[in-house]
Amino acid sequence: MGTVRPDAQRRAGRPPQGVLSRTRITGAALELIDEAGYDGLTMSALARRLKVAPSALYNHAASKQEVLRWLQDHVMTMVDFSAFATEPWADAVRSWAWSYRGVFARHAPLVPVIAVLPVTDAADTLRMYEEVARGFLAAGWPEDRVVPAIVALESFIYGSALDVSAPSDIFDSGALAGEFPLFTSAVRSSTGSGGNAADAAFRAGLEGLITGLDKQLAD
Amino acid sequence: MGTVRPDAQRRAGRPPQGVLSRTRITGAALELIDEAGYDGLTMSALARRLKVAPSALYNHAASKQEVLRWLQDHVMTMVDFSAFATEPWADAVRSWAWSYRGVFARHAPLVPVIAVLPVTDAADTLRMYEEVARGFLAAGWPEDRVVPAIVALESFIYGSALDVSAPSDIFDSGALAGEFPLFTSAVRSSTGSGGNAADAAFRAGLEGLITGLDKQLAD
DNA sequence: CTCACTAAATGAACGACGTTCATTTATTTC
DNA sequence: GAAATAAATGAACGTCGTTCATTTAGTGAG
Numbered sequence: 001m002g003t004v005r006p007d008a009q010r011r012a013g014r015p016p017q018g019v020l021s022r023t024r025i026t027g028a029a030l031e032l033i034d035e036a037g038y039d040g041l042t043m044s045a046l047a048r049r050l051k052v053a054p055s056a057l058y059n060h061a062a063s064k065q066e067v068l069r070w071l072q073d074h075v076m077t078m079v080d081f082s083a084f085a086t087e088p089w090a091d092a093v094r095s096w097a098w099s100y101r102g103v104f105a106r107h108a109p110l111v112p113v114i115a116v117l118p119v120t121d122a123a124d125t126l127r128m129y130e131e132v133a134r135g136f137l138a139a140g141w142p143e144d145r146v147v148p149a150i151v152a153l154e155s156f157i158y159g160s161a162l163d164v165s166a167p168s169d170i171f172d173s174g175a176l177a178g179e180f181p182l183f184t185s186a187v188r189s190s191t192g193s194g195g196n197a198a199d200a201a202f203r204a205g206l207e208g209l210i211t212g213l214d215k216q217l218a219d
Numbered sequence: 220m221g222t223v224r225p226d227a228q229r230r231a232g233r234p235p236q237g238v239l240s241r242t243r244i245t246g247a248a249l250e251l252i253d254e255a256g257y258d259g260l261t262m263s264a265l266a267r268r269l270k271v272a273p274s275a276l277y278n279h280a281a282s283k284q285e286v287l288r289w290l291q292d293h294v295m296t297m298v299d300f301s302a303f304a305t306e307p308w309a310d311a312v313r314s315w316a317w318s319y320r321g322v323f324a325r326h327a328p329l330v331p332v333i334a335v336l337p338v339t340d341a342a343d344t345l346r347m348y349e350e351v352a353r354g355f356l357a358a359g360w361p362e363d364r365v366v367p368a369i370v371a372l373e374s375f376i377y378g379s380a381l382d383v384s385a386p387s388d389i390f391d392s393g394a395l396a397g398e399f400p401l402f403t404s405a406v407r408s409s410t411g412s413g414g415n416a417a418d419a420a421f422r423a424g425l426e427g428l429i430t431g432l433d434k435q436l437a438d
Numbered sequence: 439c440t441c442a443c444t445a446a447a448t449g450a451a452c453g454a455c456g457t458t459c460a461t462t463t464a465t466t467t468c
Numbered sequence: 469g470a471a472a473t474a475a476a477t478g479a480a481c482g483t484c485g486t487t488c489a490t491t492t493a494g495t496g497a498g
Contacts, residue, residue, distance in 0.1 A: 010448075019447075020447090042484065043484075043485060044484075052447075053447070053448050053449065054485085054486085055487080056447055059445070059446050060446090064484095111331070112381060116381070116384060116385050116386070117389070118388060119389060119391070120392065120393035120395075121394070126399045126402065129390075129399065130399040132402075133401045143408045143409075144405075145409070146405040147405050147406055147409040147410075149423055152379075152420045152427065155375055155420065155424060156371075156424065157378065158378040159374030159381075160371075162331060163334055163374050167335070170336070171337075171338055172338070173338065173339065173345055174340060176339075179342075179345070180345045180346070180348065182349055183345065183349045186365040186366050190362075192363070193363050198370075201370035201374065202374070204435065205372070205374060205375065205428065208430075208432040209427050209428055211434055212427030212429065212432075229476070230463075238475080239475080262456060263454085263455070273455095274457080274476085277457070278474070282456080283456065439498100440497100440498090442497085443494105444494085444495075445495090446492085447491080448489105448490080448491075449489095449490090449491105450489090451486105451487085451488085453485095453487105454484090455484085455485105456481105456483090457481085458479105460477105461476100462476080462477075462478105463474100463477100466474085468469105468472090
């Protein structure tokens with residue numbers, strides 16, 4: 001009897017073929033974030049986009065935290081670490097770090113999530129670490145110093161990713177400028193020289209880290 | 220007629236002497252965090268501790284965000300930057316950075332707040348920046364490179380503070396260990412050598428940054 | 439083939455949280 | 469002394485993450 005109603009609401013009960021999956025949820029979450037930012041990423045909005053009731057999500061993800069974990073692992077695939085296979089260590093680190101920061105600057109709210117979340121079962125994330133570790137070892141790093149060095153670089157990268165999303169006038173001392181003349185003047189003279197402030201800080205720190213770590217290796 | 224009832228509930232209307240203030244709200248928030256962590260820091264819990272209705276808080280703070288801003292500024296006073304007045308640049312940076320990281324490791328949830336929040340009207344925060352800037356200038360840093368260097372150090376410090384609050388088994392590759400042998404082995408050999416993993420990474424990165432930045436200055 | 443079991447959807451409901459608003463009372467200002 | 473402002477109460481709201489009973493479809497054992 002009933003004709004097919006394409007946009008009709010789904011009846012209750014298990015649908016003929018699966019509607020949801022980790023992949024589809026992660027994809028929808030990414031689209032949502034691009035359109036509405038992380039504030040727009042709510043379980044309801046996610047469900048709406050997937051044309052599903054919010055509670056249906058909980059048949060696949062145990063919590064919103066888990067969705068964020070999937071997201072983090074997926075976002076990690078956007079980081080370009082290919083240079084470790086071809087370039088010398090310093091160049092590879094430089095290219096990897098810029099890519100890494102760029103990706104997470106657009107996903108700053110994930111940073112606190114990542115930093116605290118175990119990497120277990122995050123295959124894509126582990127893939128990156130494996131290749132980066134290979135690059136360090138190939139450059140002659142002793143095995144026991146590889147992970148601390150990577151963690152140090154990552155800490156800098158995460159902090160810098162947060163810094164990118166800061167407003168450009170973050171250091172505006174406002175009415176208190178008179179009380180803090182040295183700093184106020186230094187802020188002016190660094191922004192005055194053109195170019196993005198966050199980029200300048202990242203470049204300075206990254207180059208410092210690269211030469212500093214390299215020097216540690218020589219000792 | 221009515222005897223004084225010390226623990227009686229307050230009547231509506233403005234009380235004879237002020238009950239709330241920025242200082243008292245910030246203090247109560249800190250106590251609350253110490254006892255119940257940042258998850259326990261809700262406007263209701265804050266109000267309860269101050270023996271006040273939740274809505275009363277909004278006569279003083281425009282939002283919870285503003286309370287966090289106060290908190291951030293207050294927490295900043297716990298950072299010890301006194302070494303800039305007495306020690307040589309590298310030693311001062313080292314001592315400041317360790318203190319800074321230590322403080323914010325205990326206040327990791329503030330990190331994303333800080334990184335995005337303008338410093339305007341945060342007098343205590345500006346006080347620190349002023350003194351740090353003075354130290355850099357005294358060490359011969361050109362004015363236009365002071366702020367990028369400070370921001371680079373801060374980015375590293377914030378990222379490292381997040382790292383401290385990560386679980387120690389964050390790099391446990393679990394069932395996937397077989398697929399990523401180099402990284403898995405490197406993780407084992409770095410944790411095996413005793414000592415705190417986060418501390419080792421922070422030390423490596425900080426020393427790298429200090430020598431790297433110092434070298435940039437020489438050029 | 440059938441029957442139990444499991445997977446996956448709906449929709450109603452909950453509790454917590456941040457926040458707003460009308461109201462009341464005290465203090466400050468003119 | 470009157471008017472304006474500051475600061476409290478208490479009720480209410482909307483959103484969000486999450487749970488649960490219910491319904492339906494696929495799956496596997498005998």
